[in-house]
Amino acid sequence: xxxxxxxxxxxxxxxxxxxxxxxxxxxxxxxxxxxxxxxxxxxxxxxxxxxxxxxxxxxxxxxxxxxxxxxxxxxxxxxxxxxxxxxxxxxxxxxxxxxxxxxxxxxxxxxxxxxxxxxxxxxxxxxxxxxxxxxxxxxxxxxxxxxxxxxxxxxxxxxxxxxxxxxxxxxxxxxxxxxxxxxxxxxxxxxxxxxxxxxxxxxxxxxxxxxxxxxxxxxxxxxxxxxxxxxxxxxxxxxxxxxxxxxxxxxxxxxxxxxxxxxxxxxxxxxxxxxxxxxxxxxxxxxxxxxxxxxxxxxx
Ligand code: GDP
Numbered sequence: 001x002x003x004x005x006x007x008x009x010x011x012x013x014x015x016x017x018x019x020x021x022x023x024x025x026x027x028x029x030x031x032x033x034x035x036x037x038x039x040x041x042x043x044x045x046x047x048x049x050x051x052x053x054x055x056x057x058x059x060x061x062x063x064x065x066x067x068x069x070x071x072x073x074x075x076x077x078x079x080x081x082x083x084x085x086x087x088x089x090x091x092x093x094x095x096x097x098x099x100x101x102x103x104x105x106x107x108x109x110x111x112x113x114x115x116x117x118x119x120x121x122x123x124x125x126x127x128x129x130x131x132x133x134x135x136x137x138x139x140x141x142x143x144x145x146x147x148x149x150x151x152x153x154x155x156x157x158x159x160x161x162x163x164x165x166x167x168x169x170x171x172x173x174x175x176x177x178x179x180x181x182x183x184x185x186x187x188x189x190x191x192x193x194x195x196x197x198x199x200x201x202x203x204x205x206x207x208x209x210x211x212x213x214x215x216x217x218x219x220x221x222x223x224x225x226x227x228x229x230x231x232x233x234x235x236x237x238x239x240x241x242x243x244x245x246x247x248x249x250x251x252x253x254x255x256x257x258x259x260x261x262x263x264x265x266x267x268x269x270x271x272x273x274x275x276x277x278x279x280x281x282x283x284x285x286x287x288x289x290x291x292x293x294x295x296x297x298x299x300x
Contacts, residue, residue, distance in 0.1 A: 002287050003297035006279025010260030011298050014043050018076075018299060022069045028061055032069060036076075043258075044230050046265025053079055077295050083264055084291035088273040091288065093219045093247065099177050100184045101210055101217035104250075105203065106224035107236050108139055108191035111252030111278055115224055116186045117149025118278070118286035123184050124153055131180065133173035133187040134159035135166040135206065146188055152283060156180075166190060167205045174213040187218075196239050203244060222275060224250045225266065228257040237270050252278030255285070260298065 004011070017039045025032045033054055040050045053076075060066065060075050094100045102119075106112045116132060123130045132150050134157055136142035143159050150157040158173040170187060177185045190202065210217045223246050225233040233251075240246050249272050254260050267274055274289040 001293065001297065002279060002285075003290075003293045006255045006277075006285065006287070007260050007294070007297045009255065009258040010043060013258035014039070014261070014298055017042075018073075022073045025069045027067065028069055028072060033058070040261060043261030044265060045261035046268065049083065049265050049268040052268075053083065073299075077299050080264060080295045080299075081291045084267050084274070084294060086267065086271070086273060088248075090248075090273045090275055090290070092275060095214075095216065095219055099174075099182060099214055099217070100219045101174075101177075101187065101214060102184065102220045102222065103135075103187045103189060103206070103210075103218045104222050104224055105189050105240075105246070106191055110191070110224045110226040110229075110233075110236075111250075112136075112191060112224045113142065113145050113149060113188060114281065115222075115250050115252060115276070115278060115286065116146065116188055117153055118283055119276070120149065120153040120155045120186055121283045122286060124155055128183040129181060130155040130184045130186065131173060131177050131182045132157040133169055133185060135169050135173075135187050135189045136191065137162055137164050137166050137169060138190040138192060142188065142190075166202060167209045170206050170209050171213070174210065178213075199239065200244060207245065218245075220247045220275075221245050222248050222250050223272070224252060227251040227254045227260065227262055227277070230259060230262055233262065234266060234269055237266070237272075246272055248273045248275035250274075250276045250278065251289075255279045263294065 021035050037050055037054055041047060056079050066072050104112050104116055120130045132146055132155060134143045134146045147157050158176045160169050173185055223237060251263055251274055254277050277287050277289050279285045279287055
């Protein structure tokens with residue numbers, strides 16, 4: 001499956017050591033837990049999450065009177081799946097009728113443009129009419145790069161010149177989406193996050209323009225994070241607070257890391273659903289996140 005291939009680096013790093021631990025150890029003792037803790041922390045699952053996970057495993061061992069490590073192995077998968085699932089809905093919220101607006105935010109280089117291109121391709125393959133909005137008017141080359149993805153995916157890009165007001169681009173894009181009867185508008189935004197106040201002001205202005213045109217929009221505000229950057233990705237996410245309106249996450253480049261456990265840490269720390277994951281640079285290397293498939297791809 002796509003998950004198995006895309007996660008092969010993490011899988012190779014994890015499977016051997018987890019398999020080895022569960023088959024080599026004959027009993028579930030302190031050393032067993034310590035070794036498991038090390039393996040999971042090594043995969044970037046995050047210390048807090050690992051400690052929580054180990055506590056839950058201890059409780060299960062007691063409750064189910066498990067003695068053989070092999071019996072605990074499926075319990076680990078179960079617990080991980082639950083941690084990843086959370087309470088929120090992982091599928092994208094779409095307009096019941098009319099236009100769906102999805103906004104992408106995130107620092108430069110995390111894979112925002114690539115993700116928009118992949119998603120444009122995905123929706124287009126489903127027969128939807130897609131438009132892109134070149135809302136990153138700040139970074140040199142951002143507009144051209146989005147246009148390149150637009151060409152590849154076969155969808156139009158609404159743009160203004162570099163340096164123009166992103167909110168004005170959004171306004172244009174909404175008008176265009178309306179007059180062309182688009183189903184989905186995917187909006188790029190600037191990725192300079194060094195100044196939280198400016199970032200929030202820019203986002204809020206964009207929100208106001210969008211809401212004036214489509215009151216229930218944006219339907220999704222997706223924060224794109226680079227899965228290879230570990231703790232740094234978490235810090236980027238913390239620039240956004242409750243007021244920033246994030247509705248979900250996209251984690252990119254999971255194919256390039258052996259530390260895919262970061263997905264679990266991010267899921268736990270941020271309390272936002274992971275909606276999609278990037279598993280490569282190509283157009284169809286974007287997958288809706290599914291915690292069961294994810295955990296099974298890592299351990300099955
Ligand atoms: P942006 O600045 O956030 O718009 O980032 P880009 O979309 O330009 O992506 C930055 C780099 O990451 C590019 O070289 C992309 O090809 C690469 N990239 C994006 N997503 C993925 C992914 O899921 N896997 C891999 N391996 N590379 C990715």
